[in-house]
Amino acid sequence: MTKLALKSIWARKVRAFATSLAVILGVAFIAGSYVLTDTIFAAFDEIFSESLHGTAVVITAQNPVKQETREVPTVPASYLAKVQGVPGVKEAAGAIFTPGGLFDAEDKAIGTKFAPKFISSTLPKGLESLTYVDGHRPRGPGEASLDKAAAESAGLGIGDTLKIIGAGRVEPFKLVGLTQLGQASFGGASIAQVTLPIAQQLTHKRGRFDQISVASAPGVSAVALKRRIEKVLPLSARVETAKEKAARSTEEIREGLGFLQTILLVFGYVAVLVGAFIIFNTFSITVAQRVSEFGVLRTLGASRRQILGSVLLEAAAIGLVGAVVGLAGGYAVAAGLRALFTAIGFGLPTTGLVMEARTVIVSVLVAFLVTFVSALVPAFRSTRVPPIAALHAFTPSPSRRRRVARFAIAAILGAVGIALVVAGLAGGGGVGARAARIGGGGLAVVVAVSLFSPTLVRPLADVAGWPLERVRHLTGRLARENAKRSPGRTAITAAALMIALALVTFITVFASGLKSSVATVIDENFAGGLVIENSDGFSPIPAGAAFAAAKVPGVKSVATIRTAEADVLGGSGGTVKVNGPTPNIEEGVDIEWLAGGPARLRHLADDEAIVSDSFARENGLEVGSKFTLLSQTGARPRLTVAGEFESKLGVFGSVLVTQKLMADAFRQTKDTTDFVILEPHADAAKVQTLLTLGAERAFPTAEVLNQGELREEREKQIDSIVQLFYLLLGLAVVISLIGVANTLGLSIYERTRELGMLRAIGMSRRQVRTMIRYEAVITALIGAMLGLVLGVVFAALIAQPLKQEGFTLSYPVGTLVGILVLAGLAGVVVAIVPARRASRLDVLESLQYE
Amino acid sequence: MTTEDGKVVVAEDLTKVYGSGDTEVVALAGVTTAFDRDRFTAIMGPSGSGKSTLMHILAGLDTPTAGTVILDGIEITGLDDGALTRLRRDKLGFVFQFFNLLPVLTAEENLVLPLSIAGRRPDQEWVDQLILTVGLEDRRTHRPSELSGGQQQRVAVARALVSKPAVVFADEPTGNLDSKASADVLDLLRRAVDEFDQTVVMVTHDPVAAAHADRLITLRDGRIVHDGAPGGADDVIELMKQLD
Numbered sequence A: 001m002t003k004l005a006l007k008s009i010w011a012r013k014v015r016a017f018a019t020s021l022a023v024i025l026g027v028a029f030i031a032g033s034y035v036l037t038d039t040i041f042a043a044f045d046e047i048f049s050e051s052l053h054g055t056a057v058v059i060t061a062q063n064p065v066k067q068e069t070r071e072v073p074t075v076p077a078s079y080l081a082k083v084q085g086v087p088g089v090k091e092a093a094g095a096i097f098t099p100g101g102l103f104d105a106e107d108k109a110i111g112t113k114f115a116p117k118f119i120s121s122t123l124p125k126g127l128e129s130l131t132y133v134d135g136h137r138p139r140g141p142g143e144a145s146l147d148k149a150a151a152e153s154a155g156l157g158i159g160d161t162l163k164i165i166g167a168g169r170v171e172p173f174k175l176v177g178l179t180q181l182g183q184a185s186f187g188g189a190s191i192a193q194v195t196l197p198i199a200q201q202l203t204h205k206r207g208r209f210d211q212i213s214v215a216s217a218p219g220v221s222a223v224a225l226k227r228r229i230e231k232v233l234p235l236s237a238r239v240e241t242a243k244e245k246a247a248r249s250t251e252e253i254r255e256g257l258g259f260l261q262t263i264l265l266v267f268g269y270v271a272v273l274v275g276a277f278i279i280f281n282t283f284s285i286t287v288a289q290r291v292s293e294f295g296v297l298r299t300l301g302a303s304r305r306q307i308l309g310s311v312l313l314e315a316a317a318i319g320l321v322g323a324v325v326g327l328a329g330g331y332a333v334a335a336g337l338r339a340l341f342t343a344i345g346f347g348l349p350t351t352g353l354v355m356e357a358r359t360v361i362v363s364v365l366v367a368f369l370v371t372f373v374s375a376l377v378p379a380f381r382s383t384r385v386p387p388i389a390a391l392h393a394f395t396p397s398p399s400r401r402r403r404v405a406r407f408a409i410a411a412i413l414g415a416v417g418i419a420l421v422v423a424g425l426a427g428g429g430g431v432g433a434r435a436a437r438i439g440g441g442g443l444a445v446v447v448a449v450s451l452f453s454p455t456l457v458r459p460l461a462d463v464a465g466w467p468l469e470r471v472r473h474l475t476g477r478l479a480r481e482n483a484k485r486s487p488g489r490t491a492i493t494a495a496a497l498m499i500a501l502a503l504v505t506f507i508t509v510f511a512s513g514l515k516s517s518v519a520t521v522i523d524e525n526f527a528g529g530l531v532i533e534n535s536d537g538f539s540p541i542p543a544g545a546a547f548a549a550a551k552v553p554g555v556k557s558v559a560t561i562r563t564a565e566a567d568v569l570g571g572s573g574g575t576v577k578v579n580g581p582t583p584n585i586e587e588g589v590d591i592e593w594l595a596g597g598p599a600r601l602r603h604l605a606d607d608e609a610i611v612s613d614s615f616a617r618e619n620g621l622e623v624g625s626k627f628t629l630l631s632q633t634g635a636r637p638r639l640t641v642a643g644e645f646e647s648k649l650g651v652f653g654s655v656l657v658t659q660k661l662m663a664d665a666f667r668q669t670k671d672t673t674d675f676v677i678l679e680p681h682a683d684a685a686k687v688q689t690l691l692t693l694g695a696e697r698a699f700p701t702a703e704v705l706n707q708g709e710l711r712e713e714r715e716k717q718i719d720s721i722v723q724l725f726y727l728l729l730g731l732a733v734v735i736s737l738i739g740v741a742n743t744l745g746l747s748i749y750e751r752t753r754e755l756g757m758l759r760a761i762g763m764s765r766r767q768v769r770t771m772i773r774y775e776a777v778i779t780a781l782i783g784a785m786l787g788l789v790l791g792v793v794f795a796a797l798i799a800q801p802l803k804q805e806g807f808t809l810s811y812p813v814g815t816l817v818g819i820l821v822l823a824g825l826a827g828v829v830v831a832i833v834p835a836r837r838a839s840r841l842d843v844l845e846s847l848q849y850e
Numbered sequence B: 001m002t003t004e005d006g007k008v009v010v011a012e013d014l015t016k017v018y019g020s021g022d023t024e025v026v027a028l029a030g031v032t033t034a035f036d037r038d039r040f041t042a043i044m045g046p047s048g049s050g051k052s053t054l055m056h057i058l059a060g061l062d063t064p065t066a067g068t069v070i071l072d073g074i075e076i077t078g079l080d081d082g083a084l085t086r087l088r089r090d091k092l093g094f095v096f097q098f099f100n101l102l103p104v105l106t107a108e109e110n111l112v113l114p115l116s117i118a119g120r121r122p123d124q125e126w127v128d129q130l131i132l133t134v135g136l137e138d139r140r141t142h143r144p145s146e147l148s149g150g151q152q153q154r155v156a157v158a159r160a161l162v163s164k165p166a167v168v169f170a171d172e173p174t175g176n177l178d179s180k181a182s183a184d185v186l187d188l189l190r191r192a193v194d195e196f197d198q199t200v201v202m203v204t205h206d207p208v209a210a211a212h213a214d215r216l217i218t219l220r221d222g223r224i225v226h227d228g229a230p231g232g233a234d235d236v237i238e239l240m241k242q243l244d
C-alpha cells in the first residue's frame, strides 16, 4: 500500500511538484525571514562585541523612559576623574558616538537616506576598537577618518574633504584615515571619527560623554571592576561589563527590529495560508479523479484505513518536499530580501547567513502541518468511496445536510470574526493583543467567506464572464460555464487569490486614506508657508538653521518645534511625544483649540503644558490639573494643564511645553520642524531659493519644502512603505496564481474527452486556448472581486475608530479598478501553460481517453 | 464540389502500421475504396480489424502510414492542423459511441455547436427542422444530464448534420443504446441520407444497424473482404458467419 502511494505520486510527479510549490514558497519565505533577521542580529552582535574590544567596563547614563527616545542621555565629564581614581583601572576615556550627517566636498550625502551616520571620537590606543586600514588616526582639529566601506561607496580617499554636521553648522575636515571594525559590515551605516574635543564640539556635548570606556589592570576581572566603579558613581550612571553592554545593545536591536521579523513572518504565514487553500483544492480534485481507482482497491480488499493512509502518505511526501526545498529556498529568500532592503535604502548589517535550529524546526513543522491539515478533509472523503465506485461513476457529492452545516459554520465564523475585529479595534489590552484579535478575526472572516463562496461563484462568474462573452461568444460562454461547473473548486481557487488581494486592497485603501488625510492636515494647517526639516523626514536639524533662515530677506519670522519622548508618571503610564514650540508657532501652523487659546500658548510658563484631547482623556486631565513627566535624563517636570487642543494625526504629539523646559529637562536643543513665516508681500519661490542656498549649504541635512513639496514628501514616505508591502504580498499572489494554474490543469485533465470532441468537430487550437484562458480570467476575477470587497470592508472597519484622530478614508477607485484588471491579466498569464497543453492534446487520443 | 464521378471520399491504398519490429501491428493493409454522395455506408468487421482506424484516417483525425485520402476534392493527407480543423468544422460531421455532448450547454446549444465554433449564425429554420426531425422540440433547453442516452445520441446526430457537411462519420453510434433507441438513431441517419441528401459512413458491430445502410463494407485484418449491398439483418449475420 505504501509502495502504491509512492508510485502514484511518482506517476503524477509534475502535478505533485506544482502542489508542493504552494508549500515551498510559503515555507521558504518563513525560513528566509528568520534567516535574514537572525543574520542581522548576529551581525549586530559581532559589531557590538567588536566595538568593545579591549574594554572591560562601560559607563553610560541610565535612560528611565520605557520606549526608545530620540535623544540618548549623556554622562558628565566629571565622572571620568572619579573612574580613573578607582584601583584596578588601567585606563579610562570618555567617548562620543552620536548620529550626525556626512557629506563630501560637493555637499553630496554619504550613505543612503535612511541609513544611520555616526560621529565618533578617537579613544586611546588600548581602548580603540576601529582598526586603521589606511592613513592614520585624526590628531587634531581639521582631521577626520571614515569607515572604508562608506568611503569606497562615496568615492572618497585620503586627502579628500569630508564634511560633518552635528548639532551646529557643517564643518569641513581632511580625510586622514580609513577604518574598519573587525570583519563586520555595517550595512548602510557610516562612521566618521574625529578627536574627542572636536566630537564634543560638533555634537554640542561639551563637558559630556556618550560613554566612558574602561580597561582593567592585569589580574582584575571586569565584574570586580564594575562593582568598584559603581560605588564611586551616582545611581543615574549605568555601569556594565563589556559583555553586559554588548548583550543589552543586541537585545535593544532585537526589540527595535522585532517588528521587521514580525511583519515578514505575517506575510510568510499569509503565503502559507494561501498555499493551504491550494493544497486542499488539489487533494480534493485528485481524490475525486481517483474515485474509481479507490473503488478498485476497495474491491480488492483494501480497508478504509489503508486508503486514508495512502492519501495522507502522499500529503506527507509533499510536506517533506515542501520542508526540504523550502528551507533551502529560505537562503535565497533571505538574500533576496536583503538585496531588496538595500535597494530601497534600508541597508542592514550582515554576516554569513545564519540558519538556527528554530528556523529548521518551524519550517518543517509548518510544511508538514499545512499539507497534512489541508489534505485531511479530502483524505477522509476518499475513504467514503464504496467498492461499487469501481464500476459506476461515483461522485461523493455534498449532501443537503452538509451544505446546511457549511452555511451554519460560515455564518458563525463570520460573526465571530467580525466581533473579534470590532473588539480589537475598540481597544482594551496592549497593541499585541489588539492586533491578534484583529488578525484572528480577519482570518475567521476570510474562512467564512471561503466557505460561503461556492454559492457566490455562479453569480460572480456570470458577472465576470459577461464582458468576455460579448467579445468571444462561444469560447466566453464555455469558459463561464466551465468555471461554474464545480463551484467548490473554483471557489477555493478564487478564495486563495481573494486573501492575497483583500490584503492588497486593504493596504491600498488604507494608504490612500492616510495620504489624503495627511494632505488635508497639511493644506489646512500649514497654508502657504515654507517648512525646513531633515531630508530623511524624521531626524532633528540644528537650531542654527532656524536662525540662519530668519535672516533671509522676505522672512518675517521662523517658528520651530522641538521633540522628545517622556513617560507619564501615574495616569496612563505610557511613553508620549512631547513638543516644544516657539511662542510664535501659530503664525506658521493652525492649532485647533478646545480650551485655552493662542494667548495661553504665547505666554506659556515653563511649568505649564498644553495637552491633546486624547492625552487629557486618557489621563483624566482638565485645565488646571497637574501631571508629571519623566524625561530620558531623569528629570521629572511637574506641569499644570493650561489648554487643550484637538489631535490631528498626532502632528503635535500629546504635550506642548516651552523650549526652555525642552532644553532643561530633555536636553533637546535641535529642531524637528522649522516653519518659515513670510513677509506679507514676499515672493515665496524667491525666498525658498535663498533659503535653499543659505540654510541648506550651512546645514546640509536640512531641506526647505513648500506646502506642495511637504505633502509630496509625506506621500512618498507612505508610498515607499506601501510598495514594500505590495512586494511582500506579491508572494501570496504568486502562490494563489499557481493555484489557478494547478486547478485549471487538473480540470483540463478531467475534460480531456470533451476537449477531443470539441477539436474533432472543428474547434481550432486557438479557440481552445482562448476558452481555457478565459476560464482562468473568470476565476481570477471572482477572487479579485471578493478580495476587493473584503479589503474595502476591512479598511472601512479599521478606519472607524481613527476618525476622531483626523483620519478619513478615501477610495482610490482608479487603483482598485487597476487591481481588478491586473488580476484578469494575471489569469491570462497563468493560463498560458495549461491552455497550451489543452490545445496540443492529440484529438484521437483525447477521444479515446478514459 | 464533389469529384467528377460523384465520389465524396476516395481512399487510395491506405496502410496504417503501429509500432515497429516485434511490436508491429498492421491495422490497415492497403485499403482502396470510395464513397458516393447521398449514400449510407456501413463498415463491419471483427474487433481489431481496423474499422475505427480506417474511419479516423478518412476523417483526417489520423494520418496513414502510406496512401492518400481525397475528401470532397481535397487531398487531406499532409494538411496541417489548422487546415484539418477547418475541414472538420466545415465539411465533416461526427457521431461518437459515447455521447459526446458538452454537459454545460443545452440540447439546442449543443446542436448548433459546430456553427458557433465557426462563428456562423445558425439558420433558425434549419435548426427547427432538425430539432423536429430528432423529436426534441420540448427538450431544447435541457442539459445533457437531463436527457436519456437515446435523446443525447439524437442530439449528437443532429449536431453532425447542422453544418450540412459533405460526409457524416459515425463510430458505433448505437453501441451504447438499447434496441428502441438504436432504431431511432438509425432511422435518423437513414432520413439524413434520404431527405437531406447527406452522405453517411457508419462503423458498427450490429447487423441490424448495418441493414439500414445502402452498402456494407467488411474488413478483416486491415483488408476489405466484402463490399456490397447489406440486404436484411439476417443476410448480414449470415455474411459475418461466412467471413469468420
Ligand SMILES: Nc1ncnc2c1ncn2[C@@H]1O[C@H](COP(=O)(O)OP(=O)(O)OP(=O)(O)O)[C@@H](O)[C@H]1O
Pocket: B018, B019, B025, B026, B027, B045, B046, B047, B048, B049, B050, B051, B052, B053, B054
Ligand atoms: N494507437 C495504437 N497503437 C497500437 N496499435 C493500435 C493503436 N490503435 C489501434 N491499434 C491496433 O490496430 C488494430 C486495429 O484497431 P481498430 O481500433 O481500428 O479496430 P476496430 O476494428 O475498430 O476494433 P473494435 O471493433 O474493437 O473497435 C488493432 O489490432 C489495434 O490493436
Ligand SMILES: [Mg+2]
Pocket: B051, B052, B053
Ligand atoms: Mg473501433
